[in-house]
Amino acid sequence: MTASDIGDAPGDLTGTVTGTLDPGPDPPSATPTHCPYCALQCGMNVGGRPVTVTPRSDVPANAGGLCQKGWTAAEMLTVPDRLTTPLMRAHLGAPLEPCSWDEALDRIAAEVGRLQEMYGPDAVGVFGGGGLTNEKAYQLGKFARIALRTSQIDYNGRFCMSSAAAALNRAFGMDRGLPVPITDLAQADTILLVGGNVAETMPPFMRHLIDQKAAGGSLIVVDPRRTSTARQADLHLQPTPGTDLALANGLLHLALVEGYVDEGYVAERTSGFDTVHTVINAYWPDRVERITGVPVPHMREAVRMLTRDRVLILTARGAEQHAAGTDTVTAFINLALALGLPGREGSGYGCLTGQGNGQGGREHGQKADQLPGYRKIDDPAARAHVAAVWGVDPQILPGPGRSAYELLAALGTDTGPRALLLFGSNPVVSAPRARSVEERINALDFLVVADFVLSETATRADVVLPSAQWAEESGTMTNLEGRVLRRRQAVPPPDGVRTDLEILSELAGRLSAPGRWSTDPAEVFEELRAASAGGVADYSGITYERIEAEGGVFWPCPAEDHPGTPRPFLDRFATPDGRARFTPVEHRGAAEEVDADYPVYLTTGRVLAHYQSGAQTRRIDPLVAASPDPFVELHPDLADRLGITEGMDVLVTSRRGAAVVRARLTDTIRHDTVFMPFHWAGSGRANSLTNPALDPVSRMPEFKVCAVRLEPALDGVSER
Ligand code: SF4
Numbered sequence: 176m177t178a179s180d181i182g183d184a185p186g187d188l189t190g191t192v193t194g195t196l197d198p199g200p201d202p203p204s205a206t207p208t209h210c211p212y213c214a215l216q217c218g219m220n221v222g223g224r225p226v227t228v229t230p231r232s233d234v235p236a237n238a239g240g241l242c243q244k245g246w247t248a249a250e251m252l253t254v255p256d257r258l259t260t261p262l263m264r265a266h267l268g269a270p271l272e273p274c275s276w277d278e279a280l281d282r283i284a285a286e287v288g289r290l291q292e293m294y295g296p297d298a299v300g301v302f303g304g305g306g307l308t309n310e311k312a313y314q315l316g317k318f319a320r321i322a323l324r325t326s327q328i329d330y331n332g333r334f335c336m337s338s339a340a341a342a343l344n345r346a347f348g349m350d351r352g353l354p355v356p357i358t359d360l361a362q363a364d365t366i367l368l369v370g371g372n373v374a375e376t377m378p379p380f381m382r383h384l385i386d387q388k389a390a391g392g393s394l395i396v397v398d399p400r401r402t403s404t405a406r407q408a409d410l411h412l413q414p415t416p417g418t419d420l421a422l423a424n425g426l427l428h429l430a431l432v433e434g435y436v437d438e439g440y441v442a443e444r445t446s447g448f449d450t451v452h453t454v455i456n457a458y459w460p461d462r463v464e465r466i467t468g469v470p471v472p473h474m475r476e477a478v479r480m481l482t483r484d485r486v487l488i489l490t491a492r493g494a495e496q497h498a499a500g501t502d503t504v505t506a507f508i509n510l511a512l513a514l515g516l517p518g519r520e521g522s523g524y525g526c527l528t529g530q531g532n533g534q535g536g537r538e539h540g541q542k543a544d545q546l547p548g549y550r551k552i553d554d555p556a557a558r559a560h561v562a563a564v565w566g567v568d569p570q571i572l573p574g575p576g577r578s579a580y581e582l583l584a585a586l587g588t589d590t591g592p593r594a595l596l597l598f599g600s601n602p603v604v605s606a607p608r609a610r611s612v613e614e615r616i617n618a619l620d621f622l623v624v625a626d627f628v629l630s631e632t633a634t635r636a637d638v639v640l641p642s643a644q645w646a647e648e649s650g651t652m653t654n655l656e657g658r659v660l661r662r663r664q665a666v667p668p669p670d671g672v673r674t675d676l677e678i679l680s681e682l683a684g685r686l687s688a689p690g691r692w693s694t695d696p697a698e699v700f701e702e703l704r705a706a707s708a709g710g711v712a713d714y715s716g717i718t719y720e721r722i723e724a725e726g727g728v729f730w731p732c733p734a735e736d737h738p739g740t741p742r743p744f745l746d747r748f749a750t751p752d753g754r755a756r757f758t759p760v761e762h763r764g765a766a767e768e769v770d771a772d773y774p775v776y777l778t779t780g781r782v783l784a785h786y787q788s789g790a791q792t793r794r795i796d797p798l799v800a801a802s803p804d805p806f807v808e809l810h811p812d813l814a815d816r817l818g819i820t821e822g823m824d825v826l827v828t829s830r831r832g833a834a835v836v837r838a839r840l841t842d843t844i845r846h847d848t849v850f851m852p853f854h855w856a857g858s859g860r861a862n863s864l865t866n867p868a869l870d871p872v873s874r875m876p877e878f879k880v881c882a883v884r885l886e887p888a889l890d891g892v893s894e895r
Pocket of ligand 1: 210211212213214215216217237240241242243244245246376377378379380
């Protein structure tokens, strides 16, 4: 692997603005900020005329590297179909027409009032996004609870890593993605990466793995596909989709049998090991090989590699996006605990957050069951604290609402919301069983979408509000390390565009909401600090000035003279007794197994050039040129059996829908499994197929495995 592979060089992807909007007055010279996309939050300088992006070398996460998406991020500011005026339908079935901000906001307030008067506060729902700044996520949660007084709020981060969050809370009492600064990875003797293809999803991350390898470290990758990340591994375990939990239990069984369990650590720092020990007895190697397809010698080799001094076990979406996602992550945490890793210098268990502010977005009140500071909404003390900051009676705060998929599935039903306000999300493409979600959205009485373009979801809205983008706004983001960073405004938003904070403030005023509704991110952050004080995710010691001076501050940080917490758990875990908790978990397979009608596993994921629902990246020419179309990746032997050849249009069908995509043959995938990226809408939409079976704890859907059948698409492209 070379430097350009991991994004050091722009090549022909210069990031130069090519859109048609007038970029306005000269921006100041380059402003240091961060990438709009993933949780690595690469540092970049943004500025010039036309606006360009260059990487920052002072940010440890990327240290001078960017991927294609980062290099071209400036083009997003001036995409030709950028919205610069609100749009509204005069009535059901009428087209979206430009209108004034007052007309749009008055209409929203009137419809909210009308529907809540008829059906109660929960008639209006709110759906947020894991890309929103901490300030916006905080304000959106507050808006739902005290302006709308609805319990019906959740966000697309529920689809991203909520299973890891649930498992982290279960084991350690705290959900912080990485337990160490990212630069610690280079010193690890062994890294076990489960279900993460960082070479494609966050390429500059690879430099940390390359440094680790150069220092003599080893990498184990668990993935059903031999991805570009797996190709860098010293050992690649390629299990059947949906069997990671059994693999983790099998590795723990071997660690027990071969005497690798750190008994001193288990006795001093953990509880519940005996209950796990009993369960693990049933995961003898031959049985685990039968379940997972991973050869016993490979499992033995993995366990041996995990017994070195500094070891990190990391999971990502491949382990988490399952109906048993929380238990799957728990199984890997059990393995880490048995080996004595969490809370040991340079070692531990961590989860790789996906979305730009996936970490911060889930800490400050967008989740259905949470208040700011990672507080539980059904905890009386938490309600009293947050209500005092907001200046309201705790009695008016609603209780927990529905999780993301359950909220979407209830839209327009007798018991669900009749209206939805949606910020920073495109569920028509990104939600599982998307055809049905589309129908639920169409059944709403009233839909409001704030976005920078007419996404596939926004085209269905009654009111569309043009909102500012990353380089046009200020705030904070919390990256995958748990480091709170400053997003700085580099350019003004185009005329006619408003920030989400301005939109929420205007709506709160029209709804006569109590409390303060500042449009200044710095003021909102001050309020967030107070609201989070004393919570698990305590930001009260973090200030904009400290972030600037220190290059970011790790939470928890409970006082301004507190150094922040780059390595939590060195002394104690965040549980009441300070011990980490083992929890016994059993393999139970995929929610939908293959059968005679649907004989092949489908797994979904991302590609290098695109991000999430593609609403941003599908508008950027160099990224479209790099990856123009949806596709299905399958093994040549499977293709041969099905009469499918390279480049052929293939009809992929599951019990929930169908998609037509081009065949890509590769021997890097299992014979029984196909892969589809989920960035596209229409007939190539992977989420038309996916299974919304939910994890019972995290309520995360099973994006990573379902049963499908494939056949040549004789009738061309047609969506069912
Ligand atoms: Fe870095 Fe992620 Fe942005 Fe790529 S998309 S430049 S990896 S933050």
